[in-house]
Amino acid sequence: MRYGVNIALLSIALAGLGLGLGLRFAGQDSAAPVGYWVGVLPVLAALMVEIARSIRRGEVGLDIVAALSMTAALAFGEALAAAVVAVMYSGGTFLEAFAEGRARREMRALLSRVPRTATRHRNGALEEVPLDDIAPGDRLLIRRGDVAPVDGTLGSDTALLDQSALTGESMPVRRDRGDEVMSGATNAGEMFDLCASRPARESTYAGIVRLVEDAQRSKASMSRLADRFSLLFLAATLFLAGLAWWGAGDPIRAVAVLVVATPCPLILAVPVTWAAGLSRAAHFGVLIKGARPLESLAGIATLVLDKTGTLTGGTPRIVTIESFGGMAEDDLLHHAAALDQASKHPVAQAIVAAAQERGLPLPAPEDVVDSPGEGVSGTVAGRSVSIGGTAYVTRRLTQAPDSPPAPPAVGTAVVAVAVDGRLAGRLVMADTLRSGTAQFLANIRRLGIPRIVLATGDRREVAREITEGLALDAVHAELTPDRKVLLILTERTRGPVMMVGDGVNDAPALAAADVGVAMGARGAAASAEAADVVLLVDDLHRLVPGLEIARGCRRIALQSVAAGLGLSVAGMIAAALGYLTPVQGALLQEAIDVAVILNALRALWITPSTAPAPAPS
Known part of the structure; x- marks a missing residue:
């Protein structure tokens, strides 16, 4: 349901519940159900439309339980319980939409910062031109507060840049004449000239925006697992409701079981957790293309590293x-x-x-x-x-x-x-090792990744020389791109593999790995396209908070699911035994749902134990 529809349905459900309760307190008990029905029917109708759409897509979810519980409550004279379910269900969907919107705040901010025009020097004057008109070699004027529209080099003596939206750095960085300037950085100082090095459509920022859009459309494998389990939970709910009705001879028992099971925290907690994790990782300069790679990051068994441009700086x-x-x-x-x-x-x-x-x-x-x-x-x-x-x-x-x-x-x-x-x-x-490489490898070990391997196309003696003293489990040199892929497939027999690279020759291996990570600032476009994760600055240390965030998200999601389902099952059993009325059951279950969503939002505040190293300045 769209965000505006969620607000409207929640408002109607609240108005109906308020009208019914108002009539009841006014002594109009016989008229009170009319108010409840007014609040329930629009929510139920919208819910049935959503169920029909889901079935056409081949999906069967626990929205069916919500529809059954409201229908059964109305059918057996428990209109107040139906109204409570309607309020809590519409409130739950509203809270879920709000939570996901809050979780994607950094990503929406990234998209909204895309400049549409630029100021170009031409024949001694300045002209405002669309971004598509900018060509390599054009000299652009970047005023204070402007966002660099394309990648380029600094044409003035100095510049002060705010790269927080790209890298998470809290302090502006200084750039000198001839230094590279990344598109998407904000001018935090005096105006400067930027010499465009590539068209806007090929710039770093445009690529980041495309990756963000892909990430927002993704769906995690754990969420699909939730969809599969929903059918099993639905069957168990119907069986327990039927058993309670048969055992007690009272259909109200079945209604109470149904309302306790509406809706399942498994559906609510997992998507919110992953959405929050994607946002949190982006804050640290780790752009993850979707929820699936974020989930996969939490279970990596082997890390494969390229040498030139990844383990080393890539420049002499x-x-x-x-x-x-x-x-x-x-x-x-x-x-x-x-x-x-x-x-x-x-x-x-x-x-x-x-x-x-x-x-x-x-x-x-x-x-x-x-x-x-x-x-x-x-x-x-x-x-x-x-x-x-x-x-x-x-x-x-x-x-x-x-x-x-x-x-x-x-x-x-x-x-x-x-x-x-x-x-x-x-x-x-x-070509020397990046600063702090040994500490980076130690941090990777600390996170529980037991195997670290180097894979390079360079000569064997060079690979041995550059990696002497590093805590690597294996060094593979003189590898062609197809042999790198073969190495990834071989290492996969030990468990999920993460590959980190930056060159065109790394792209096949990045695509073959369970999680491919590209060095995004200077790396080849092919590697960034093939990878699942892009480091927005050439800093391997950024990968450490990304891994910690992924593991934190998995822990939070599993906690939410286990606690939510456990409490739901306990409430369903209590309802089947007659200890909960339908109204009490509805209030209990929706309180559980709200709690697991709030718990899932904790992913927005995951704080890595190892702070990312500052970006090169």
């Missing part, structure tokens, strides 16, 4: 600076980074970033000659500098080095630097 970083001929490390990095400002190569950008982190001044290079795939030469502060591969730099030396440098270690790459014709040093680059 300087791990060692080797200086020759007495040049200081900072001087060597200063010359290399200053020249690399003229290159767009990822390694060059990493070198520039390392110099900026150290606060080194970087003058503009002159007379730059870029040899794609080899290196760069030019002048920095009057000195001739060459940077690139060893062969490229060696050809530009005017003085041979005193001794040949040692070969690079496994899993590293060497960038040679020459200054004024002499080999000045080397920058040793590597």
Whole structure:
């Protein structure tokens, strides 16, 4: 039933009950049932329509028990009991709709934040354009309070961004010129320019919105299990009601049993719990595509991790600076980074970033000659500098080095630097482990996942080097995408498998796993589409609160179902033995329903024991 219809039916049911009770207290006992009937009939009619729709869909639920209880109560002169059931049933459906709406508040807020237009620089002026008109390379103006409409890079010196709707971070983050800006982030500081890097339809925020819409349409397997059990519970209810009628020779006993069984907490508690859990996980930057993967997260037995871009940062970083001929490390990095400002190569950008982190001044290079795939030469502060591969730099030396440098270690790459014709040093680059990886694995173990496996397409010796000292149960290297899928299927024999990856080559394995998790901020679109869960920032630590929330939701759902059904069965037995009248039974059961819905809402406030690590800033 629609939300507005729920409100209308609850209002009618309350008005009918109030009218009947008012006539009764006024001494018009014979007229009081008319008021009860006025409140019951519209609710019963709407309920019958819902039952018919459910049967056409092939679903049989416990709404039938509610319809039978109201019909039987009216038929046997228990109009007050029927009115109470009508009020409590319409109130229960209203509360369920309200609870689910409250649980999806963050998701609705995410959808409502989608900007429709953007302000673009064009020919020295500003113009307001639809998002579909934005193309890569366009320069956009983002005013204070505006939401970044597309992914891009910062075209101004600095920006202060509020990413709370995307990542759950409570504090704004600072971005510097050239840094990536995620669509959906709100400008919390002065206005800045954003250089669009992709169309709006391909932006991070548009993808998130599509995933949210998919999540809202999903239905958990546990909810389907509730639907199957509803038929069994319906049969048991009818049997006990018939037995009570036959044993006591009093149809009122059967009516009392029916009203106690209306409706079942199994139907109410589970959907509300999962809806609340999806909302809570989104608050921590974990976007789960539906209730089924949220439920599956609670029972994972094996975690399979990709290496590049998942266990590691996916971009090269300087791990060692080797200086020759007495040049200081900072001087060597200063010359290399200053020249690399003229290159767009990822390694060059990493070198520039390392110099900026150290606060080194970087003058503009002159007379730059870029040899794609080899290196760069030019002048920095009057000195001739060459940077690139060893062969490229060696050809530009005017003085041979005193001794040949040692070969690079496994899993590293060497960038040679020459200054004024002499080999000045080397920058040793590597794709390093993410910060706190060991602690992340320890947290996963603490959550009860007994097996953690690495699966990578990289060389075996590189995989061994990067994972040395980590608490992994197995390391599988040199895997093609189909072999990753085979590994997932093999690990599944031990129990449900979760796969975490970020690349296009991970997409088949993510789809094959019981739960696929994609690194959403920088990962490939194919992996995000194939995955069940998307981490909105490239931070593995975000997965830990997601797992804790999933387990908390399962615990809350099972508690609600067990307590609700247990109390219902006890009430049905008491009614069958004559200890509860129909009115008392109706009040008891609806109190149980309200209690389990409120208990299910506790999922909105699940607090992970391990706070998520802050997003990179």
